[in-house]
Amino acid sequence: MKSIRVLLMGCGGVGRQLLQHVVSCRSLHAKQGLRLRVVGVCDSKSFLVASDVSKMELDDASLMEICRVKSSGSSLSTLNSSGDSQIFTNMESTRKVLDTATLLGRSTGLVFVDCSASSETIGVLTQVVDLGCCIVLANKKPLTSSLEDYEKLVSHPRHIRHESTVGAGLPVITSLNRILASGDPIHRTIGSLSGTLGYVMSEVGDGKQFSEVVKAAKCLGYTEPDPRDDLGGMDVTRKALILARLLGSRINLDNIKVESLYPDEMGSDRMSVEDFLANGLPLLNKDIETRFRVASSNGNVLRYVCMIEGSSCQVGIKELPKDSPLGRLRGSDNVLEIYSRCYRDLPLVIQGAGAGNDTTAAGVLADILDLQDLFP
Ligand SMILES: NC(=O)C1=CN([C@@H]2O[C@H](COP(=O)(O)OP(=O)(O)OC[C@H]3O[C@@H](n4cnc5c(N)ncnc54)[C@H](OP(=O)(O)O)[C@@H]3O)[C@@H](O)[C@H]2O)C=CC1
Numbered sequence: 001m002k003s004i005r006v007l008l009m010g011c012g013g014v015g016r017q018l019l020q021h022v023v024s025c026r027s028l029h030a031k032q033g034l035r036l037r038v039v040g041v042c043d044s045k046s047f048l049v050a051s052d053v054s055k056m057e058l059d060d061a062s063l064m065e066i067c068r069v070k071s072s073g074s075s076l077s078t079l080n081s082s083g084d085s086q087i088f089t090n091m092e093s094t095r096k097v098l099d100t101a102t103l104l105g106r107s108t109g110l111v112f113v114d115c116s117a118s119s120e121t122i123g124v125l126t127q128v129v130d131l132g133c134c135i136v137l138a139n140k141k142p143l144t145s146s147l148e149d150y151e152k153l154v155s156h157p158r159h160i161r162h163e164s165t166v167g168a169g170l171p172v173i174t175s176l177n178r179i180l181a182s183g184d185p186i187h188r189t190i191g192s193l194s195g196t197l198g199y200v201m202s203e204v205g206d207g208k209q210f211s212e213v214v215k216a217a218k219c220l221g222y223t224e225p226d227p228r229d230d231l232g233g234m235d236v237t238r239k240a241l242i243l244a245r246l247l248g249s250r251i252n253l254d255n256i257k258v259e260s261l262y263p264d265e266m267g268s269d270r271m272s273v274e275d276f277l278a279n280g281l282p283l284l285n286k287d288i289e290t291r292f293r294v295a296s297s298n299g300n301v302l303r304y305v306c307m308i309e310g311s312s313c314q315v316g317i318k319e320l321p322k323d324s325p326l327g328r329l330r331g332s333d334n335v336l337e338i339y340s341r342c343y344r345d346l347p348l349v350i351q352g353a354g355a356g357n358d359t360t361a362a363g364v365l366a367d368i369l370d371l372q373d374l375f376p
C-alpha cells in the first residue's frame with residue numbers, strides 16, 4: 001500500500017470538507033493501493049500533530065473531532081494532547097511544522113496542503129519546497145505575492161499542484177498546462193472566474209436584493225472569509241494573476257486595475273466583516289440595483305470579466321448581451337474560454353461550478369492524488 005503523508009494548513013470550510021472526503025474515500029483509495037495519512041492539521045494559532053509522524057497518523061476519529069471542534073468555531077488548541085497526538089501553539093507550532101517537513105520531506109515524502117486564506121503560510125511554504133516536500137494550494141495568496149516567492153514555489157513543477165486556486169474543482173490549470181506543454185501558444189483567455197460575483201450578478205439580475213444575495217453567497221461557502229475580497233474584485237484579480245503568470249507574464253497584483261463594488265470607506269481598515277455585512281452592504285443596494293436596471297433596459301446583463309491577452313491583463317464589470325456565453329452563466333458557475341493556435345476560432349471552453357467547499361475540496365484531493373507517483 002502506497003502512503004501519501006499530508007499536513008493540512010487551514011481547517012475552515014474547505015479544509016474540513018477535505019478531511020471528510022479523505023475519510024469517506026478510504027475504501028476507494030484502498031482499492032487503488034493508496035492511503036492518505038494526515039499527520040498534522042493547523043489552524044491560525046495551533047498545530048495538532050501525530051506523536052511520531054514517521055510511524056503514526058491522526059486517525060479518522062481524530063480527523064472527525066477536528067472537524068467538529070472547528071465547525072463549532074473553537075480553536076484547535078482546545079483539543080488536548082494525548083498519547084497519539086500533540087498540540088503546539090503560536091511560534092512553537094511553526095517550529096514543529098518545519099521539524100515535520102525536515103523529518104519527512106526527503107524520507108517518506110510529505111504534501112503540504114494550504115487551505116487557509118492567509119499570506120502567513122508563504123514563509124513556511126517557501127521553506128518546505130527546499131526540504132523535498134510537495135505543495136497543494138487552494139489558497140491563492142502564496143502564488144500572488146512577490147515574483148521571488150512565486151518563482152520559488154513553482155521551482156519544482158512536479159512538486160506543486162494548485163488547481164483549486166482558479167475555478168475551484170474545474171480543470172483550468174491542468175488544461176492550460178497541457179496546451180502549453182504541447183507547444184500550442186495561448187493568445188487569449190477570457191472568462192468569469194468568481195463564483196461569488198457570478199452568483200450575485202445572476203441573482204440580482206433576477207430581481208433579488210444585493211445585500212441578501214451576498215449574505216446567501218457567504219452561507220453557501222462561495223465567498224472568501226471576508227466577502228469584500230470578492231466584492232472588491234481582489235479575489236478575481238488574484239486568479240487573473242495566477243493565470244497570467246502561468247502563461248509567462250512576470251507581473252504583479254498592482255499591474256492589474258481592479259474595479260470594486262464597494263467604496264474605500266467600507267474597507268477592512270475601517271469596518272469589521274460583521275459591521276460591513278450588517279451595516280455597509282445594505283447601503284450599496286440602491287446604486288447596484290440601478291446599474292443592473294440600466295443594463296437590463298439595454299437587453300444586457302452585468303458580469304465580472306477577466307481577460308488576459310499577451311501581456312495585458314484586465315478584470316472588471318462588463319455589460320454583455322444576455323444570450324452571450326458569459327451572459328448565460330447562472331449561479332456560481334465559472335467559465336473560461338481559451339484561444340490558442342489549435343483553438344483559434346472556436347475556443348476550448350471550461351465551464352461548471354466555480355466555488356463551494358465540496359467542489360473545491362474535491363479539486364484539492366484530486367491534486368494530492370495526482371502527486372502519488374512521487375511517493376514510495
Ligand atoms: N470556498 C470556495 O469556494 C473556494 C475557496 N478557495 C480558497 O480556499 C481557502 C480556504 O477557504 P475557506 O475554507 O472558505 O476559508 P475559512 O476562513 O473557512 O478557513 C480558513 C482556515 O485557515 C486557517 N488559517 C488562518 N491563518 C492560518 C495560518 N497562518 N496557518 C494555518 N491556518 C490558518 C483558519 O484558522 P482559524 O479557524 O483559527 O481562523 C481557518 O481554519 C481560501 O484561500 C479560499 O480562497 C479556493 C477556491 C474556492
Ligand SMILES: N[C@@H](CC=O)C(=O)O
Pocket residue numbers: 165167168193194195196197222223224230235354355356
Ligand atoms: N471566493 C471565491 C472562491 C473560489 O475561489 C469565488 O467566489 O470564486
